Amino acid sequence: MGKLIDGVWHDVWYDTKSSGGAFKRSEAAFRNWITADGSAGPSGEGGFEAESGRYHLYVSYACPWAHRALIFRALKGLSDHITVSAVHPDMLSDGWHFGTDFDDATGDTLYGLPFMRDVYLKALPDMSGRVTVPVLWDKQRETIVSNESSEIIRMLNSAFDGITGNTDDYWPADQRGAIEEVNARIYDTLNNGVYKAGFATTQSAYDAAIHPLFDTLDWLEQRLSTSRYLMGDKQTEADWRLFTTLIRFDPVYHLHFKCNRARIIDYPNLWAYTRDLYQTKGVAETVKMDHIVRHYHYSHESINPHRILPINPVLDYLAPHGRDPMA
CATH class of the missing domain: 3.40.30.10 (Glutaredoxin)
Incomplete structure (x- = not known):
């Protein structure tokens, strides 16, 4: 870039x-x-x-x-x-x-x-x-x-x-403070954290990024054990800001950006949550996995100089997620 x-x-x-x-x-x-x-x-x-x-x-x-x-x-x-x-x-x-x-x-x-x-x-x-x-x-x-x-x-x-006439609100006034707190942690350690790990050019910079990243995934796994979505029983912008990182994690970030302590499919709640969001009406059509895999592995010559595209895991995003309803 x-x-x-x-x-x-x-x-x-x-x-x-x-x-x-x-x-x-x-x-x-x-x-x-x-x-x-x-x-x-x-x-x-x-x-x-x-x-x-x-x-x-x-x-x-x-x-x-x-x-x-x-x-x-x-x-x-x-x-x-x-x-x-x-x-x-x-x-x-x-x-x-x-x-x-x-x-x-x-x-x-x-x-x-x-x-x-x-x-x-x-x-x-x-x-x-x-x-x-x-x-x-x-x-x-x-x-x-x-x-x-x-x-x-x-x-x-x-x-x-x-x-x-669509008044669905993903930024409800009564939850904005709480959403901002969740957004801030997810952005710094996960949305941007995968890039901080993947583009690091020293061991110390990588170490500084990778441990907070997995601390946040552990925190999210626990949070999602008692709540269908990040802020409760309704989707908010916090869910969608997280989703675009989760959907890329196993196909790209785990291997390409060395975020490899665990995969999203190793987290039962996060993996089911990812499928739940993917199955929301209209969302699957926005996910172009061929673009995702091609872009990262082909464009980042400093990480993948031979531009070899990996075979990647087969992930079933349409499998039942079991998160509706939750106790």
Whole structure:
């Protein structure tokens, strides 16, 4: 994953030498919000009113952050209102690209651009920063609304309710403080923790990441022994933020990122919970395991220099999960 500097592409990986071998994730550059009436959100500027057909999602089916947005698009009945372009799973010297020689890689269906960086440059010609997905694009203003997945899913959670009539709420006001606490631990030690382990370039950086990661999996296993979902008997955004890591863990992170003390299938509650979420209406269609396996093993040359794709375990996500109802 390279980056733009003053509008010019540079093929440079994350600098782990300056951080003692530790992987440090970059901050999102675009932080505007779609709102029901177009008023400004918690950050950025206003003018992004929820309208059917106005917005477009650029995603990678391989990327867990983009996967969050795809899941919320499905859960909230937005498939007919927000269009999608999916990049090719291979992310090489030019970053994310719009090749179409892989199943479900759509190309750039809005502008026919060759690279994801070109979308960023269309919004900001002198852009400096990483070129990431997801990107929520405004077709009307021809600019990026947001490239912060945690905020995109909150927009999708509520901004379009008046259009779709879908009022399912995955960010309920009375649970927000508790959800934020759970999100914070899961993000630091697990969502991002797998990357901190996998991209570590020193033993000490790996050790610092891997032990908190499995401490969190142990904690989640215990939490899910008495609760169907993380916050009780109803799904919240915390579940979906966790799910995109769990669904990738055994096929990718266990081997590729050396997160190999245990697999998700070794945790009875976590494995059943993963299947429960996978079987939620509309979710299975967002999981493209061929993109996931191909992207990680083929794109990360520093980890897998010969780009050999593993055979991988056969996992039955449709097996009965037994978590409905729970005592």
